[in-house]
């Protein structure tokens with residue numbers, strides 16, 4: 603068994619299987635890379651995400667609105683964050699999070715739309731596991 607693992611080859615090796623890792627795996631696979639995900643426990647139940655209720659930074663693609671939330675968060679962090687990365691995170695989240703909808707039942711926002719922010723960690727990680735290991739990946 604160990605020999606099989608040691609003999610495995612891929613373009614990308616991701617160590618860890620929480621939400622950061624599995625979303626990275628999705629991104630790499632969608633870019634055409636072969637990916638191996640390695641977790642010390644079990645992808646879907648190990649780690650903080652599976653036991654918590656993380657929120658996503660779900661901000662509509664409105665330039666002024668996004669600038670404002672980034673400025674506010676940057677100030678709250680005493681200028682230690684990187685606004686360009688924050689913008690990237692917001693944009694990537696907006697474009698990719700709905701793709702998980704096939705596996706995760708996002709709630710409603712009370713205005714006829716979908717609430718893509720707060721998630722239930724255990725169900726969310728189960729969904730991410732199904733997504734990242736799905737045949738379409």
Ligand SMILES: Cc1cc2nc3c(=O)[nH]c(=O)nc-3n(C[C@H](O)[C@H](O)[C@H](O)COP(=O)(O)OP(=O)(O)OC[C@H]3O[C@@H](n4cnc5c(N)ncnc54)[C@H](O)[C@@H]3O)c2cc1C
Nearest residue numbers: 618619620621622623641642643648649650651654656657
């Ligand atoms: C009490 C608490 C409350 C929080 N509240 C919020 C909140 O309200 N809103 C919010 O947005 N965020 C919140 N967070 C933060 C958020 O939950 C985390 O930032 C996020 O879940 C981390 O995701 P991750 O993928 O980086 O790590 P994890 O989900 O922890 O995944 C790490 C993975 O790496 C694996 N691993 C670790 N070491 C190794 C190793 N040596 N080899 C192989 N695999 C390894 C683990 O098994 C695990 O699967 C909270 C966190 C805590 C602890």
